[in-house]
Amino acid sequence: MMLGPGRAWKFGDDVNTDYIIAGKYKLSITDIDELSRHAMEAIMPDFARRVRRGDFIVAGRNFGCGSSREQAPLVLKHLGVAAVIARSFARIFYRNSVNVGLPVVECEGAGEIQDGDILEVDLTGGYVRNITQGRLYRTRPLPPELMEILSEGGLVNYVKKHGRLPWQ
Numbered sequence: 374m375m376l377g378p379g380r381a382w383k384f385g386d387d388v389n390t391d392y393i394i395a396g397k398y399k400l401s402i403t404d405i406d407e408l409s410r411h412a413m414e415a416i417m418p419d420f421a422r423r424v425r426r427g428d429f430i431v432a433g434r435n436f437g438c439g440s441s442r443e444q445a446p447l448v449l450k451h452l453g454v455a456a457v458i459a460r461s462f463a464r465i466f467y468r469n470s471v472n473v474g475l476p477v478v479e480c481e482g483a484g485e486i487q488d489g490d491i492l493e494v495d496l497t498g499g500y501v502r503n504i505t506q507g508r509l510y511r512t513r514p515l516p517p518e519l520m521e522i523l524s525e526g527g528l529v530n531y532v533k534k535h536g537r538l539p540w541q
Contacts, residue, residue, distance in 0.1 A: 374524065376455040376476065377493035378504060379427040381486050384416065388432050389439030390466065392416050394448050396440070409448040426453030429494065431486045433459065437466020446470040456494050458483050458501055458512075471519050474527030482510030496520065 392415045394408065402408045413420035430436075430449065436459035437445060446469050449457065456476035460483050470477045478494055480501050486492065490505040494512075497520070501510040515523070518539040525531040531539060 374476075374496040374520070375493065376496065377427060377429070377502075378491050379429050379455050379493075380425065381429050381431045381458075381488060381490040381492050382417075382420065382424060383486065383488035384413075384430060384432040384436075386433035387435045387438055388416070390437055390442050390445040391439055393437065393445040394442065396442070399442055399444050405447065405451050408444065409451045412448040412452055421452060424452050424454065427455045428453070429455055429492050430457045431459070431483050431488075431492075432457065433484060434461045436462050437470070438463040441465040441469065443469045443473065446475045447473050450475040456496075458486070458492070458494065460484060471515075471522055472528040474523060474525075474530070476515075476523055479513040480510050482508070485510070496523070 394412055395415060398408055398411045410421045436457060450473055456478050458478045458480050460481060462477055467477050476496055486503055490503050493502040499512050499514045501512055521539045522528050522531050525534055
């Protein structure tokens with residue numbers, strides 16, 4: 374599954390779910406369009422306005438740490454983020470992302486990617502191509518069951534289509 378090309382939006386280590394979508398919005402806003410307008414506003418106030426469908430979030434270690442709110446990957450997907458590329462992810466964010474259909478890519482070379490670089494991601498081939506820098510980074514491949522979930526747009530869609538979980 375090939376994603377991109379898209380622009381890299383660079384963030385650092387330990388971007389927690391409160392930075393992705395603040396808890397104060399999670400309980401008071403139920404409309405996904407309105408909720409998504411607040412994505413990343415604590416660390417980049419204009420992110421939701423400027424990000425474009427097909428762009429990528431690139432981060433350091435432990436992306437998505439903090440609470441287990443499913444709204445965090447959901448608002449990123451709703452904004453059109455093609456994938457989150459990071460050196461590592463908090464386990465619950467990683468799984469919530471796959472469950473809502475947002476690809477997550479573990480890439481040791483994520484730190485070398487610069488804000489604004491144009492990227493392509495091959496989830497099946499296991500690499501990130503930095504078109505701007507002319508570099509290729511290997512990624513940790515997703516297990517086949519998770520790729521199946523992503524290919525259907527998330528776990529709910531997968532179960533609706535197949536009537537079972539991918540590992541059953």
